[in-house]
Amino acid sequence: MTRIAVIDDEETARKMTGRILKKAGYSVETFESGLPFLRKMEQDPFDVVFLDLKLPDMGGMEILSHIKFIHHWTQVIIVTGYGSIDNAVEATKEGAFHYLTKPCRSHDICLMAERAVEKIVLHQENDSLRSQVKHPDLLPGFIGSSKAMQAIFSTISKVAQVNCNVLLEAETGTGKQLTARAIHDLGPRKDAPFVYFNCGGFTEELICSELFGHEKGAFTGADSCKIGLLESASGGTVLLDEIGEMPMSMQVKLLHVLQERQVMRVGGTRPVNLHIRIIAATNKDLKQEIRNGTFREDLYYRLNVVTIRLPRLIKRLDDIPLLIQHFITKVNKAYSKKIQGVTPQALELLMLYDYPGNVRELENIIQHAAALTEGKKLTPEDLPSHLHKLHFQNSSTEELLPMDELEKRHISKVLSKTKYNIRAAGEILRIPRTTLWRRLKKYGISVKENSSEAEKK
Numbered sequence: 011m012t013r014i015a016v017i018d019d020e021e022t023a024r025k026m027t028g029r030i031l032k033k034a035g036y037s038v039e040t041f042e043s044g045l046p047f048l049r050k051m052e053q054d055p056f057d058v059v060f061l062d063l064k065l066p067d068m069g070g071m072e073i074l075s076h077i078k079f080i081h082h083w084t085q086v087i088i089v090t091g092y093g094s095i096d097n098a099v100e101a102t103k104e105g106a107f108h109y110l111t112k113p114c115r116s117h118d119i120c121l122m123a124e125r126a127v128e129k130i131v132l133h134q135e136n137d138s139l140r141s142q143v144k145h146p147d148l149l150p151g152f153i154g155s156s157k158a159m160q161a162i163f164s165t166i167s168k169v170a171q172v173n174c175n176v177l178l179e180a181e182t183g184t185g186k187q188l189t190a191r192a193i194h195d196l197g198p199r200k201d202a203p204f205v206y207f208n209c210g211g212f213t214e215e216l217i218c219s220e221l222f223g224h225e226k227g228a229f230t231g232a233d234s235c236k237i238g239l240l241e242s243a244s245g246g247t248v249l250l251d252e253i254g255e256m257p258m259s260m261q262v263k264l265l266h267v268l269q270e271r272q273v274m275r276v277g278g279t280r281p282v283n284l285h286i287r288i289i290a291a292t293n294k295d296l297k298q299e300i301r302n303g304t305f306r307e308d309l310y311y312r313l314n315v316v317t318i319r320l321p322r323l324i325k326r327l328d329d330i331p332l333l334i335q336h337f338i339t340k341v342n343k344a345y346s347k348k349i350q351g352v353t354p355q356a357l358e359l360l361m362l363y364d365y366p367g368n369v370r371e372l373e374n375i376i377q378h379a380a381a382l383t384e385g386k387k388l389t390p391e392d393l394p395s396h397l398h399k400l401h402f403q404n405s406s407t408e409e410l411l412p413m414d415e416l417e418k419r420h421i422s423k424v425l426s427k428t429k430y431n432i433r434a435a436g437e438i439l440r441i442p443r444t445t446l447w448r449r450l451k452k453y454g455i456s457v458k459e460n461s462s463e464a465e466k467k
């Protein structure tokens with residue numbers, strides 16, 4: 011059911027509008043002032059808002075920008091007296107749907123609500139079409155055609171449209187910063203600032219002064235007033251990187267800011283309202299940090315409204331050839347080279363490696379190879395030596411094995427991959443199950459106790 015809020019400090023007007031809309035079949039809540047409405051809106055966004063521009067606690071324009079920030083689908087109808095039509099027109103330029111002049115007729119109120127709902131439906135259809143589109147490249151330079159990355163891209167494009175906190179939990183070099191940037195750039199606030207802050211290695215005082223800002227004379231050395239990063243990101247996104255490194259004492263303060271959506275400069279007396287989206291990133295397991303007593307559980311649940319876990323590079327091998335090509339193009343520009351690609355042998359080595367440093371490590375490897383190569387294609391000789399060792403291990407042991415040893419190892423590998431499911435292993439090896447059992451006996455391979463097939467035997 012469409013949810014409508016009516017905000018008006020004039021009791022008669024508020025009650026009348028509420029009654030008319032309820033009668034028309036909408037679910038309606040009424041508010042005398044802006045703050046209680048915004049608190050409710052943050053928890054559970056309204057679809058349509060009838061907003062009186064003159065309220066006791068906040069300006070109507072400020073409320074309008076809050077609404078648009080919290081939920082850009084929400085349609086706002088400004089309700090105003092004849093004297094302030096200019097302000098109402100101004101509000102429509104700032105994103106309000108339309109305006110009504112007081113006293114409002116019941117017919118106009120209902121018509122306006124209907125139109126607003128039509129607009130929302132249209133918006134939602136467009137957004138859902140957009141999120142169904144495949145994302146071969148979510149943004150130029152953000153590569154990922156593997157299933158795992160396609161799923162991540164789909165989450166990113168949905169999350170970009172709503173203003174919720176996002177937690178990025180993933181290993182180093184997997185693309186957390188790139189993901190945060192994509193969420194910002196694909197959302198309605200893409201032209202507002204994107205501010206980065208690394209929480210690691212700072213004292214509480216320094217983090218406070220950086221994030222919250224300070225007033226002149228707040229502490230020794232504060233000889234001028236400084237606007238904090240949270241305030242300076244107004245309307246945009248703040249990426250709090252390495253959130254797991256934030257000192258406990260600072261975590262309480264951050265929690266308070268996230269709850270109140272207000273910040274107080276160090277030494278200040280007046281809180282400033284914040285209109286920002288927070289994205290936090292970490293390569294730690296925050297649930298483990300909570301168990302260790304080094305991360306606050308309440309802060310964790312504030313931050314992880316949506317959690318995105320980027321997979322390690324070896325979990326998305328399909329992306330490696332595309333990433334290699336992407337980094338070669340990048341490096342060609344940077345080094346003024348004309349490298350065309352990699353030889354099949356070099357690609358084999360690059361596919362075998364396990365990349366503890368994930369995508370960043372692959373990028374470094376390509377940069378290293380590109381700096382050294384003299385040819386048009388990167389060869390195994392251009393790659394770092396630890397990749398050669400891999401090839402050596404791989405080829406020297408397997409190529410020189412006798413046939414039956416090779417068969418034994420291959421059967422063991424397939425069994426382990428199929429979790430000792432004899433039927434599945436037989437299908438992969440393309441041999442009947444009875445033959446497989448005979449080979450197991452011959453090579454003395456024992457099948458795990460919990461295999462259903464083993465039990466049958």
Ligand SMILES: Nc1ncnc2c1ncn2[C@@H]1O[C@H](COP(=O)(O)OP(=O)(O)OP(=O)(O)O)[C@@H](O)[C@H]1O
Nearest residue numbers: 151152153181182183184185186187188293369370
């Ligand atoms: N899917 C991708 N497509 C293209 N480039 C990528 C991709 N993922 C990561 N990169 C590149 O790899 C490098 C590391 O990415 P990023 O800084 O986003 O990782 P991170 O997870 O924040 O790492 P860390 O935890 O070390 O800070 C960057 O140069 C980035 O451009």
Ligand SMILES: [Mg+2]
Nearest residue numbers: 186187251291
């Ligand atoms: Mg990073």
